[in-house]
Amino acid sequence: MPADLTTQTRKEREFQVREELILTHARRLLIERGFQAWNMEQLAEAVEYSKGTLYQHFTSKEDLVLAVATDSLRNRADWFEKAARFQGSTRERSRAIGFACCEFAEKCPEYFHVEMMLKSASFWEKASEERRQAHSFQGARCWRILNHIVVEAMALNEMPRDSFTAEEATFALVSVTVGSHVMTQEPQIRVQAGITNPMQAVRINQDIVCDGLNWKPLFRDHDYSKTDQRIIAEVFPEAVNWYKA
């Protein structure tokens, strides 16, 4: 998020440009090698600064990686917002968010890897309070956008109110999405489940959960292929490579 350039001094701007340079290279290393298989020395070399300079921006390797993840998460929230504005029924809009999730997984493949590490307390503890808050903030944005659609669906009686609360419904969608992404990463599961297109597998599971929530119109009663094409055309004008009709 480029803060307003007018109130910044040249120094501050240079500092920010360098931070983005570091983040870019760190993301590349994360994608290419994961977390362990590179060190701060190598990153310093890549950005053509010394190790000490890196530590002027980040308190630890974990802090840096969390910053990369938060950057990605901000993108996801932005995509969520755009998807939520899709013109259609509440279920169609939640579907657009499902697409945003897949697009996110495709464009920010390092994210889920970092997300897994975030579950371990020791990782989280090594990051700075500032970055932890930034990450929580973007996470909360994503939750709020989806939850808002669920609440609206219940208000419009497109989803029954008596079975589950809006929070339970939102939680179910979030859980199945994360779980599906995690499981599709596992080669063994891919074989056992016969998965050839991971993104499609994720979306099928989202359909199952929405149907389980009785979110009308049900997937099993309704053909969403027209909606899907509109979502791709209107929300993701750039090519979406993972979609198979």
Place this chain on the structure above:
Amino acid sequence: MPADLTTQTRKEREFQVREELILTHARRLLIERGFQAWNMEQLAEAVEYSKGTLYQHFTSKEDLVLAVATDSLRNRADWFEKAARFQGSTRERSRAIGFACCEFAEKCPEYFHVEMMLKSASFWEKASEERRQAHSFQGARCWRILNHIVVEAMALNEMPRDSFTAEEATFALVSVTVGSHVMTQEPQIRVQAGITNPMQAVRINQDIVCDGLNWKPLFRDHDYSKTDQRIIAEVFPEAVNWYKA
């Protein structure tokens, strides 16, 4: 799995006893502190052997931790088997497996933590081929048990065959379960979703997916509380602490 004691020499038996001692202490450290916050030296001290001896059993710290995880996973598969033998409809039996998952999460809290680490290639690579295979084997057992019930449900027309394949249905259940466990670990999500009982949240999500798969009798049409009590009484005779009616 204690191999047959008769064909083993005394040495071999002692070796095995020591391995179990190491695994026990490693599991305790994993639960108490996670993966990072203890080192091999401390573990060696705890088991009253030297570091070098640990490396006669395990090729690396990761190899050791994978062994702990596989031990737990074997327990889960055993619980799955027991749950699958529950007398009832296919959906009731899948419900019993859902309970087994919760019981597992409660009794082996270190497992999900390790499972997350297994997603990173570098971790997996540091473990020995032998232990990787053992882990895959137990994972496959769990899959097979659940998948078998799904196949049977379709054969008995308790779940429609035309919407999803048996593998897709199994995958959906596995995904939502893993995802729910992962998400309930996250304090922020707990607050946002208003979760007070994580295990109940997991089971709700399983109900939603089963309903989405149109697995009869549907949760929304049927009261499963009697079934739940039977499952607890018959499959988990020891106290189940997390269940709230």
Place this chain on the structure above:
DNA sequence: TTCTTTTTTTGACCAACGGTCAAATATTTT
């Protein structure tokens, strides 16, 4: 029992890496 051989255990040692900070370098001010 005593000496020799084999097996097992040990902990000093190594390399790798995240992180620090005094010194060097660059920039700004006077």
Place this chain on the structure above:
DNA sequence: AAAATATTTGACCGTTGGTCAAAAAAAGAA
């Protein structure tokens, strides 16, 4: 041009996973 301030650097440190030659223990031979 010199002094003052700010920034960058990389040698250095502590920790830790992992190794291996030497020590200790066990087994075997006499």
